[in-house]
Amino acid sequence: MAIAAIQKSVRSADVIVEIDTKSRILDAAEELFMEHGFEATSLRLITTAAAVNLAAANYHFGSKEELFQAVLTRRLDPMNQDRMQLLTSYETAAGNKALTCEVIISAMFIPALKLARDQSQGGKNFLRLLGRAYADPAPFIREFLSHQYAEMIARYRAAFARALPHLPREEVSWRLHFVMGALSYTLAGTDALKVIAQFHPTEVNNDELLLKRLAPFLAAGLRAPMANASDAHQWFQEA
Amino acid sequence: MAIAAIQKSVRSADVIVEIDTKSRILDAAEELFMEHGFEATSLRLITTAAAVNLAAANYHFGSKEELFQAVLTRRLDPMNQDRMQLLTSYETAAGNKALTCEVIISAMFIPALKLARDQSQGGKNFLRLLGRAYADPAPFIREFLSHQYAEMIARYRAAFARALPHLPREEVSWRLHFVMGALSYTLAGTDALKVIAQFHPTEVNNDELLLKRLAPFLAAGLRAPMANASDAHQWFQEA
DNA sequence: GCTAGTTTCAAACAAGCGTTTGAAATAGCG
DNA sequence: CGCTATTTCAAACGCTTGTTTGAAACTAGC
Numbered sequence: 001m002a003i004a005a006i007q008k009s010v011r012s013a014d015v016i017v018e019i020d021t022k023s024r025i026l027d028a029a030e031e032l033f034m035e036h037g038f039e040a041t042s043l044r045l046i047t048t049a050a051a052v053n054l055a056a057a058n059y060h061f062g063s064k065e066e067l068f069q070a071v072l073t074r075r076l077d078p079m080n081q082d083r084m085q086l087l088t089s090y091e092t093a094a095g096n097k098a099l100t101c102e103v104i105i106s107a108m109f110i111p112a113l114k115l116a117r118d119q120s121q122g123g124k125n126f127l128r129l130l131g132r133a134y135a136d137p138a139p140f141i142r143e144f145l146s147h148q149y150a151e152m153i154a155r156y157r158a159a160f161a162r163a164l165p166h167l168p169r170e171e172v173s174w175r176l177h178f179v180m181g182a183l184s185y186t187l188a189g190t191d192a193l194k195v196i197a198q199f200h201p202t203e204v205n206n207d208e209l210l211l212k213r214l215a216p217f218l219a220a221g222l223r224a225p226m227a228n229a230s231d232a233h234q235w236f237q238e239a
Numbered sequence: 240m241a242i243a244a245i246q247k248s249v250r251s252a253d254v255i256v257e258i259d260t261k262s263r264i265l266d267a268a269e270e271l272f273m274e275h276g277f278e279a280t281s282l283r284l285i286t287t288a289a290a291v292n293l294a295a296a297n298y299h300f301g302s303k304e305e306l307f308q309a310v311l312t313r314r315l316d317p318m319n320q321d322r323m324q325l326l327t328s329y330e331t332a333a334g335n336k337a338l339t340c341e342v343i344i345s346a347m348f349i350p351a352l353k354l355a356r357d358q359s360q361g362g363k364n365f366l367r368l369l370g371r372a373y374a375d376p377a378p379f380i381r382e383f384l385s386h387q388y389a390e391m392i393a394r395y396r397a398a399f400a401r402a403l404p405h406l407p408r409e410e411v412s413w414r415l416h417f418v419m420g421a422l423s424y425t426l427a428g429t430d431a432l433k434v435i436a437q438f439h440p441t442e443v444n445n446d447e448l449l450l451k452r453l454a455p456f457l458a459a460g461l462r463a464p465m466a467n468a469s470d471a472h473q474w475f476q477e478a
Numbered sequence: 479g480c481t482a483g484t485t486t487c488a489a490a491c492a493a494g495c496g497t498t499t500g501a502a503a504t505a506g507c508g
Numbered sequence: 509c510g511c512t513a514t515t516t517c518a519a520a521c522g523c524t525t526g527t528t529t530g531a532a533a534c535t536a537g538c
Contacts, residue, residue, distance in 0.1 A: 035376060036376055036377075037276075037376045037377070040278045040376070040377065042524075042526085044526095052486085053488080054487090054488090055488090056485085056486070057526095059485075060485090064527090131374065132374050132375075132376060134374070135370065135374030136276065136371075137274060137275055137279070138275075138276070174452045175452075177424075178421045178424075178425065178456050181421040181422075181425055182417045182420040182424070183420075185416075185417075185420025185423060185424055186416070186417065213413045213466075215466065216463045216464065216466045217414055217463055218460060220459045220463030221459045221463075223459065224458070225455065225459075226455065227451050227452075260515080260516085281494075281496085282496065282497090292515095292516055292517050293497095293517090293518090294497085294498080294499090294518090295515085297497060302497080303496065
């Protein structure tokens with residue numbers, strides 16, 4: 001195979017012409033997992049796309065599940081660290097004053113958008129993959145994400161609780177859940193958008209525009225007054 | 240097999256003791272697709288759980304994909320018809336006046352919650368299945384849902400556009416998308432909730448409480464003023 | 479230049495998959 | 509009953525899956 005011959009990393013002039021097997025598998029796996037989901041993506045599909053031997057996947061990562069986790073960790077770990085650092089810097093800058101909801105939301109979004117921009121193609125793929133992983137029923141995926149996100153979620157819940165002191169703690173948790181829902185759904189699905197509206201593709205891909213639309217929506221929802229008993233009763237009267 | 244012997248529908252006294260093969264496959268498939276997703280659920284798993292022969296699935300439904308669509312259609316079709324009828328009745332009751340966002344949201348939620356309550360167990364399972372189907376990358380699922388939802392989405396977008404006349408049409412589409420995201424994420428994931436907060440299981444299962452929390456959040460988001468250019472610039476200054 | 483450690487490779491493994499087949503069993507009707 | 513159409517059944521089909529194996533190729537240190 002001609003492709004296999006250039007598989008090892010080789011430098012010509014100052015540019016790395018070919019990356020190593022491990023990275024090639026990760027790149028191919030990221031794209032294919034994103035496109036077809038975990039179960040529907042076979043190791044043969046991945047290793048063929050990466051132009052490496054089938055056994056290389058198990059050799060470098062152990063199993064398909066561990067490969068999937070490696071794909072997630074590679075980008076998720078730095079992104080969540082970015083998020084927490086950004087939140088910390090906002091908080092120290094604000095001193096004693098509580099942050100606004102918009103600023104906290106920005107601390108969640110900006111690292112995600114930075115990731116989407118940094119990689120020429122991989123970044124966007126990864127966000128779609130992440131959004132889909134959230135809805136994946138596989139237990140090992142759910143446990144992995146729970147563990148990976150626990151610390152970050154706690155930080156953001158505390159920040160929102162400080163920004164919304166009039167709300168009960170439990171209500172803050174619910175609203176954070178709604179925020180995560182709208183976020184992951186939006187990041188995951190470009191397809192879903194086509195159902196709801198017919199946009200120009202160029203508009204859909206504008207990330208800053210997305211934050212500009214989503215942040216006010218979510219901030220207003222977070223600041224909403226709680227429904228009283230009569231409201232709820234009224235909405236249900238016809239059920 | 241003892242179970243196979245009572246497979247045909249038999250009446251004793253006035254009660255139907257056993258339902259027919261087709262329904263048993265649908266029930267088992269609904270639960271297993273919900274639990275493991277489409278790809279990870281095999282026909283052998285389904286037919287074993289339903290206590291029917293393996294070939295019965297292909298005989299009655301043609302293929303695994305058609306079985307999945309049948310599982311969705313069985314409940315989705317009536318639910319979406321309910322939604323549109325409810326919206327129509329709200330609109331005629333309001334006469335010329337535009338509906339409030341809360342009322343429109345209720346018209347989306349109430350049929351879903353009614354479905355969750357009607358079935359002793361299947362209803363709740365189905366909503367989780369539906370939420371996950373939204374995030375499934377399989378093309379045949381996405382096309383099916385697009386087709387199934389197109390009419391309903393159009394109706395609701397028109398209703399929201401009337402309720403929010405100051406917003407550009409495109410902004411309404413985006414916000415409807417965010418609403419759908421928070422809704423499907425909330426309906427799909429009881430697991431995700433555990434990450435964000437530790438609730439009593441009894442509280443999580445209270446559907447009316449869920450609407451009471453989600454409706455004000457979404458309505459406030461829908462009514463939010465649009466961000467101006469300086470806001471967006473401010474949020475991004477640190478990126 | 480040899481040796482030890484790492485990585486690649488083709489091949490095979492057992493297991494599970496969706497689907498098909500043709501015969502057996504059942505149901506409905508004249 | 510007898511006939512026909514529908515439904516059930518065990519068995520097998522061809523194919524794909526994740527993983528393992530042992531030899532070959534390569535790399536780096538002495």
